[in-house]
Amino acid sequence: NAGVMQNPRHLVRRRGQEARLRCSPMKGHSHVYWYRQLPEEGLKFMVYLQKENIIDESGMPKERFSAEFPKEGPSILRIQQVVRGDSAAYFCASSPPSRGSGNTIYFGEGSWLTVV
């Protein structure tokens, strides 16, 4: 059973370009979470999605950032017009829909965005 898959692992973008980060949850998982981690800092919640629905996006910056989790295909975190401050590691996590599973979420290995 494959884990949470993120790609690309590393992405370099020039200021003003767009970055797209993809996340395929574990098989059978229908909940996806995105987190951002700056160097030497903790994990910052960004957004929580279920299939075709954004449940909580209170951690997302108001501009340039968007996320989706379509019925088919991976979840995508999109950053438009990137700036140097967007350079960070972006982690995706997924969890199953079943009750009684506590709150165990499983993480991917992350996507490292560098804006030059």
Added chain:
Amino acid sequence: LAKTTQPISMDSYEGQEVNITCSHNNIATNDYITWYQQFPSQGPRFIIQGYKTKVTNEVASLFIPADRKSSTLSLPRVSLSDTAVYYCLVGSYNNNDMRFGAGTRLTVKP
């Protein structure tokens, strides 16, 4: 919303037992307590989860007192490879508030 508080850092030596405590005074009835480990340049890895009393697996033990306002992750006989950041997370099924605290940076010395 349950908020967690952990020590920022801890030092230990190889072979010692390490206990990391997390405070979560506002824990809700349906909330579970989960601990994750993160190495540099890697995603957080699930260690252990519990609801009350004591849980043990091949990696660690988790102690939760009756009031559930805190929990303690216990790592037996740590090695250098246990040097990592440890996060405590409190939440329940379908909980929107999957927010991590700052974590505890554990450094194991030879």
